Amino acid sequence: MNAPRHPDPSQWSCPVPLQSADTVQMAHGAGGRMTRNLVDTVFVPALRNPALEVLHDGALLDLPPGRIAFSTDSYVIDPVFFPGGDIGSLAVHGTVNDLAMCGARPLHLSAGFILEEGFPLADLRRIAMSMGQAAANAGVSVVTGDTKVVDRGKADRIFINTAGIGIVPDGMEIAPTRAAADDLVLINGEIAVHGIAIMSVREGLQFETEMVSDSASLHELVAAAVDVAGSHLHVLRDPTRGGVASALNEIAMAAGLSIELEERSIPINEAVRGACELLGFDPLYVANEGKCLAIVAPSHARAVLEAWRRHPLGRNAAVIGRVLEGRHGSLVLKTRIGARRIVDMLSGEQLPRIC
């Protein structure tokens, strides 16, 4: 019988670190075998499409003719999972919407993941699947990506960046500077839902009805508005961080005009209004993730309103204000009791890490 022999250490090989393989490891971001494994077992199955599967340094795309819209957003939302979505679906909806707000048909997304060591792989899979589902629903594909891992305590679980490319048909001009006096301001539904949904999870608040984020892709609503209003559709904007107040302030500034909002016309859910009062938030500043503001020539506003009300995401659409000459760059709220007050841009921080 041979004496027991120590294995030759130079022959040792351990394809995964001697730690739990249920969580993200530093080696998942090292560009070697484990990075490849993560891509092959998590991202490609969830986001499957031919361009992504080539796994080159970038994706090669044949685009239809037209100008390109190009946009990016990083998502750092806390919590990662919330009623109505998660950081993955949000990262798709958000960038799809930014493209749609330029009048573009969204086509392709990139996805850059920054993962904290120790993040559960099951959660990452769930997020990737949710991105894939949201992308399929929006008719876009995630064609290229990147994963970095940072040591425990150097990031908060997961951050995702998406950049997106869309095509803007010739002749389409959607821009804040196109807002004109007498234009009407429309919104596709109730405001402040996303921000309050996130806050209620974060603060452990209980309401009679669960607050569910409105996170959704708005490209169909945009297409519907373009269909009926054509070049009479002047401005589109999704009032995310900073809410309706910040979005309309930016448009008023860009156009050098003012905008008057009619408080009684602004759709708001009673539970959301109550939560805002309880938490001390002005709903005009609370983030939305499934809302679209449109500024439309008065001749075509009703057509957009009706088209939106026929869409599931626009059932509560309303005309909420109008563009006025003068008082350059200001937003004015006509309150329920008929008073007028200036609604400034958000100063300081209201809801951190809302998207």
Place this chain on the structure above:
Amino acid sequence: MNAPRHPDPSQWSCPVPLQSADTVQMAHGAGGRMTRNLVDTVFVPALRNPALEVLHDGALLDLPPGRIAFSTDSYVIDPVFFPGGDIGSLAVHGTVNDLAMCGARPLHLSAGFILEEGFPLADLRRIAMSMGQAAANAGVSVVTGDTKVVDRGKADRIFINTAGIGIVPDGMEIAPTRAAADDLVLINGEIAVHGIAIMSVREGLQFETEMVSDSASLHELVAAAVDVAGSHLHVLRDPTRGGVASALNEIAMAAGLSIELEERSIPINEAVRGACELLGFDPLYVANEGKCLAIVAPSHARAVLEAWRRHPLGRNAAVIGRVLEGRHGSLVLKTRIGARRIVDMLSGEQLPRIC
């Protein structure tokens, strides 16, 4: 004399939170006035170009004809400033290079910043300026961006994502699957420089000569290779994370061939070799940020080599190996003493947060 009067609190206004304005605040990521201020005072001046200044949700771009290359990378490098660059220039070079490796002419970048509360604004300005300079040098423009801020301790100072768009001329086919038996493998210079430069800063190591990262945009080298080799240029790859070994392993796998490297032909600086020995790293696995691997038909390899050697970034260019039939997907190193050993993909983690 009037009695001293308290100011009316309703008239109080504080455009910045009552904290130091020398550092990033949560409100810089809130989408309101301070976000706008950060964009106007830091990003727009550093990255100035007409598309960015529109400050719409996305940028509208007229692109020349051709297929689009689309790529993304996030940068989490530690330290943020290092000899030879910083996270800003790296984020431009890295994505410019990913586009160039698809055979594309890089045109436009997006930039997504994730900032930790308390990050010095002076550092952010320096990084933005460095991005602007790197973009100008590479002939690209940063046309759209996004900033998020997370609370102290929830990110490590600054993470940057860049996504990029380039145009691939018709007929250009650069892809790992195009590697063919007898093709030669070229590199434009000395390997392992970036990784060792970062490690020496991080570990406070002193060498006789300072180690300076090779971080650079490689689009001119790519254009030079295309000029002289045309369709005989088969594959391009920048050996970043995972180094030359991981990059060539991926290409061999994609092509179903093997690649033989000649150790004595691989350019390596003596100081870098010494540092690798000291630190226990195999330089074949150490990250590069200014190196390009080209796989070229043997008929045209010399022309590429000569074109590269005429360029400042290619003075030490060399033929380092060749593509062989059989032994599908493996990378073999012929050592200085004539032995052959398999060089596998990187398993596990070698240098965390190298890019």
